[in-house]
Amino acid sequence: MRLAVVAAALATTLATPPGALAAAGNGSPTDSNIRFVGRWDTRDGTAYVPGWAGAYLVTGFTGTTVKLKQRNTIDLYYSIDGRPDVYLQNVRGTVDLTPTALPAGDHTLRVSYRVVAGSYHGDAVFQGLVLDSGARTLPARPARGTVEFVGDSITVGTTTSKNALTAYGWLVGEQLGLDHTQVAEGGACLVSSADGCVGLDRRFVKVSAADGAADHDFSRYQADAVVINLGTNDAGHGVSTTQFQSSYAGLLRTVRSKYPRAAILALQTFRGRFVPQTQAAVQTLNDAGDRNVFFVPTDGWVPSGGLSDNVHPNDAGHRAIAARLAPIVAQYLSPPATPTPTPSASPTPTPSASPTPTPSASPSPTPSGPATGCEVRYAVTNQWPGGFQGDIRVTNTGGGTLNPWTLRWTFTDGQQIGQGWNGTFSQAGASVTVTGPEWGPALAPGASATVGFSASWNGANSAPASFTLNGAGCRVA
Structure with missing residues (x-):
């Protein structure tokens, strides 16, 4: 399963x-x-x-x-x-x-x-x-799963404050509670070129990007999702569109051979390079029967002011990318086991990012469901001047399944939600409402769900004192 x-x-x-x-x-x-x-x-x-x-x-x-x-x-x-x-x-x-x-x-x-x-x-x-x-x-607790990010200096986190630790891949892994790793190298290409560009088409199977590196032992772990962001550097190394498309399809086949059950997400490069060829490579695998490979459009993911130069996202840019990408990764790691592409005018199956939650003056209606008890664990997982990232784990301790479920709380220091994942967020003043995501709307007795968000703060950042789940007060652990 x-x-x-x-x-x-x-x-x-x-x-x-x-x-x-x-x-x-x-x-x-x-x-x-x-x-x-x-x-x-x-x-x-x-x-x-x-x-x-x-x-x-x-x-x-x-x-x-x-x-x-x-x-x-x-x-x-x-x-x-x-x-x-x-x-x-x-x-x-x-x-x-x-x-x-x-x-x-x-x-x-x-x-x-x-x-x-x-x-x-x-x-x-x-x-x-x-x-x-x-x-x-x-012993370290066994991981809930593993997500692997394949790319170049953008995936490395070059120009951010903590390199890999402030890159979108690290942030997504942390938000989803997964083991995560960035198989990435500054200046890397998809295609191994004659002028020495490190090509992931060949180096993906290696334990590092170094010349002569040993083969990686893929029995050490199996990735549940692989996110690929390649193509930004290939244009500068004389790679033709035909060569790029062929090599991308080859890389996808290699990833599939090493991770038979992984969802493979091919990102549109943020600079829009080799987009048709990336889509066509994905389609090649779909046509061959692999329906667990997807092209992910990224238009608008990097906000104004989100770049440190003309290419590399800064800390804010990576946080914005992670907020868009995390729900997509979660979607393809949740039931159903093998996502079925939605038919459309375009032949390429394309996951759609969850829309950025927009604060609303009208709180969402409380869903119906049996009386419940609940327990909440609130944690600030990262904080920086003017902003922070939080996770809330809610457990249904009542006797009936909640379908749908709604969690509410009130901030005491003027915090404002900017982005949220694993739920649909709305905020009216200090009051925040989160309803369960479409792929996980039910919360069975004893089951838990975790929602994450990024938000602003100024002066103080106190944890909310109380929470309710479908109108019932929760014990704060």
Whole structure:
């Protein structure tokens, strides 16, 4: 059965299942409690090397301190217990990630290395963790699914504040509670060219973009969705339209051979290059019987002021792209297992992005349904000056199925919703209403749904004090 995606409050939240103490590890690269997300070269058991842009590691650990063993100089980001990422530059050797000791207990850790590509060349080599005496690692909770993003410098996140961590692929994965990775390289092309452009038509199967890189072991994980954004750079390397179309169809076949059940989404490049050829490549696979490959138009996705130059989206541009893309990825990871293309004048099956929610002066009517109880978990997952991103997980603790369901709350500090996903949002003053999405309108007893949003704030950003689900008050966990 196909994975039904419900966005998690934090994609890197970890848990300690029964028996975790017996399974605890020593923090070495081969420690099974450490989950290595994305493409990693694991041939040397003493030193794991991340490939491409979006690889990271997650684990749990006990004690009050954690240190990272590095070989040579590297820049990296790390987050402990879901807090905002900390950026370290030019670190090497045994790197202390807890200059201030943590409270004794169980903790979580995520580490992502600076993208080793383009003008930056660091030594991204993980050699293990150093913990307190008697402390140990704890297992990372298994992921709800995996989404892979394939592309060039735009997918890498070049020119954004945190590179891969502020790129649309990372943001979409976090919003949907999935493992995520960016198989991308600055300056990459679709077509491997004679003048040396890194071509994903050949390099997709590799553990990194480096010459002579080993083949990736696709048994390590299976992607539930693959999002491709290629073609922006090919025009500058003499690639003909015929060659591009043929190579794109070839890449789609390669992706399908490695991920038999994945939804494959071919994005229209944001600069509009090779659009007919991308559509035709998708159609080629559709005609051959693969109905789980889709062309995604992206007109209007990058807002005015959303570029840092003529090509690359800035932080705001990537957030806007993620807000449009996340519902589409979620749509193709939800029942039905194999989306059926909607017949239209165009032969290419095209998923339509959920429309940007528009604040409305009239709140949505409360849907009918049985009396219910509910529990809500509210989390701010990212915050920046003037804006933030939030997730709300609501659980139906009553005795009947709600179909449809509506969640309401009131902001206390003037926050205003800008974009929302996994539900239909409206806002009147401080009051926000969210109804379940078309692909998941019912909420059975004991079931949970998670909605996400980006919003503005100014001065204070307090969490709402109360929520209602179909008119019934919810317990705030």
